[in-house]
């Protein structure tokens with residue numbers, strides 16, 4: 001029997017699944033397709049890591065590891081919904097919630113000292129940050145807006161803030177001492193085992209990573225971020241921002257870059273509140289405050305102090321603000337600033353939102369202001385400045401006419417920076433950071449570091465690069481669209497890639513295709529010139545720009561990256577179908593809990609399911625699955641055109657109602673098709689029943705809204721209760737059961 005694995009994740013997508021999955025199961029069983037679920041929510045991943053602390057009944061399997069293994073099986077077909085990439089604050093909340101539900105998990109050791117604590121920290125570390133996607137992404141990424149979605153956006157444009165030529169908004173990045181500066185890179189001449197060590201000034205060495213197996217032709221890089229340069233940069237930019245009178249906002253990706261970016265974030269917070277940290281530093285250390293986890297950690301820990309002491313600290317923090325720029329807010333109503341948590345402003349989504357807003361972010365007074373968007377690493381920050389320049393000159397983009405920018409991203413096998421967190425270190429001493437061949441002691445790459453500098457090694461294997469070039473050419477051919485490889489010859493790593501791209505392009509028939517290699521800034525400019533003329537351009541990029549561009553362009557073109565088709569053709573032949581290119585939308589859960597309205601749009605799930613079925617049809621020669629895929633695509637288009645996507649407003653059609661309409665249109669299409677009489681027969685009466693009951697079902701789904709609900713948890717909700725919430729129409733449930 002053909003099988004699709006449907007992941008259960010967190011927050012809004014997990015809730016949406018409770019409503020959508022029964023529909024998927026009902027429809028796919030008619031084609032002999034089984035749908036198996038795999039729970040990879042952060043709570044389940046934590047439980048899977050600690051069987052030794054749990055009772056027999058409480059233990060859960062390590063689903064993520066199993067899915068990781070399955071990526072190597074050519075028959076694998078996974079639909080992957082967005083999941084939480086947890087910050088330390090979130091992980092602590094997960095643990096607390098599970099403990100309160102009777103799971104005897106150990107506390108999270110914040111400052112591990114004993115070996116036992118260090119071991120626990122390591123185990124919890126597996127659930128921190130982006131812990132799921134890199135395991136499953138054993139293929140490169142193909143993300144694009146399907147034609148129907150793009151056409152819909154052209155006819156029904158979302159709102160766009162207005163860009164003024166005199167806007168003060170800009171991007172600030174380091175001009176020296178960052179990872180870009182002095183990067184070193186090489187392509188291996190043979191398979192080698194290397195170690196990462198630090199040769200101290202007294203001649204001794206500290207081994208940080210004893211053994212890393214490298215493959216022949218793999219590209220490796222050594223990069224350093226100087227602490228001194230970073231601190232100077234922050235000091236200068238904060239003062240510049242204060243003088244300019246605009247908002248200061250820091251944009252990082254602390255989930256994917258889970259070692260380096262919390263450190264980069266923490267330095268910004270400490271510089272901003274420099275005087276308070278000078279005065280109370282010792283006490284903060286004693287309390288175990290670590291602002292790499294955000295100001296939330298500080299406020300949390302000082303809350304245990306006597307009121308007078310706490311107030312003094314609060315006043316001193318306040319006093320710092322008077323000499324500093326105003327901070328951009330994440331939630332002005334709740335007083336949550338940009339420094340609250342490193343995961344609150346996640347660059348891929350936060351920069352596009354700001355650009356879509358005409359270069360504005362929220363101030364503490366709930367009004368919009370120009371801002372200084374600070375992204376310390378210059379490597380990719382420059383693309384945003386280039387886009388801002390374009391917007392200032394040409395005005396905001398027009399979703400009704402703008403072209404589209406699909407992306408083919410080099411991502412497989414933990415490529416580039418996004419795979420480097422286990423090889424990233426905050427240097428404890430000054431010395432030479434080195435990558436050394438273990439067998440020959442040959443030093444492959446080395447660079448001077450000072451105490452506190454961050455240094456890392458990145459790996460990019462050759463097979464994924466070949467596969468990436470192949471995928472880019474395939475997409476260019478299939479869509480008859482120019483493809484630009486965004487590669488910067490001044491960056492050593494990308495210079496190595498340029499050599500490989502030029503070499504591997506020769507393996508393909510490129511006759512008649514428009515293929516160019518350009519540095520990122522030029523590629524952005526070139527792409528935007530075309531976008532503004534309604535022309536499409538494929539961006540073929542490395543892993544970070546894959547992430548950034550697949551939120552940036554969709555948010556401008558479609559209003560959200562949730563409407564993207566996001567396919568990962570696994571290198572071993574299976575398929576991983578991600579749903580949209582965005583995250584798990586925590587704000588949507590808030591609205592559901594307060595008002596029983598879920599504004600999550602499952603369009604990404606619909607698109608992923610169609611390509612998953614198509615893949616399965618081809619692999620298993622299952623013609624019914626192909627019919628399901630084709631009719632689902634038609635139903636999705638009809639859903640868009642009939643305006644049955646979820647509304648943001650409570651009382652109107654929400655996620656659940658849109659699922660009903662998808663089911664009705666899908667059934668209609670299956671009843672209308674003539675390729676398979678069995679399916680036609682099965683769906684004709686079913687479609688009629690749904691149509692007959694449309695008003696009742698929509699009424700049942702809408703009338704429950706407006707009241708708060710209790711899911712008995714956040715990370716580990718009561719699933720039975722949540723199912724009732726997400727399936728409020730008895731009429732629809734009964735009709736579905738009759739299929």
Ligand SMILES: NC(=O)C1=CN([C@@H]2O[C@H](COP(=O)(O)OP(=O)(O)OC[C@H]3O[C@@H](n4cnc5c(N)ncnc54)[C@H](OP(=O)(O)O)[C@@H]3O)[C@@H](O)[C@H]2O)C=CC1
Nearest residue numbers: 082083084085255346349562582583584585587599600601
């Ligand atoms: N693939 C993955 O697994 C990914 C996971 N993440 C994780 O997701 C969490 C949240 O990340 P965050 O940066 O806030 O980004 P999100 O993409 O979750 O949310 C940003 C905003 O985008 C809109 N949005 C996103 N998806 C949908 C959807 N399906 N329907 C309607 N609107 C949508 C919402 O806007 P509005 O509020 O206006 O409705 C939402 O508030 C984090 O834990 C992050 O690590 C992030 C990216 C990818």
Ligand SMILES: O=C(O)CCC(=O)C(=O)O
Nearest residue numbers: 085130133255256547581
């Ligand atoms: O895994 C994550 O934390 C985020 C992934 C992401 O943003 C993306 O792939 O677009």
Ligand SMILES: [Mg+2]
Nearest residue numbers: 348547551581
């Ligand atoms: Mg992203």
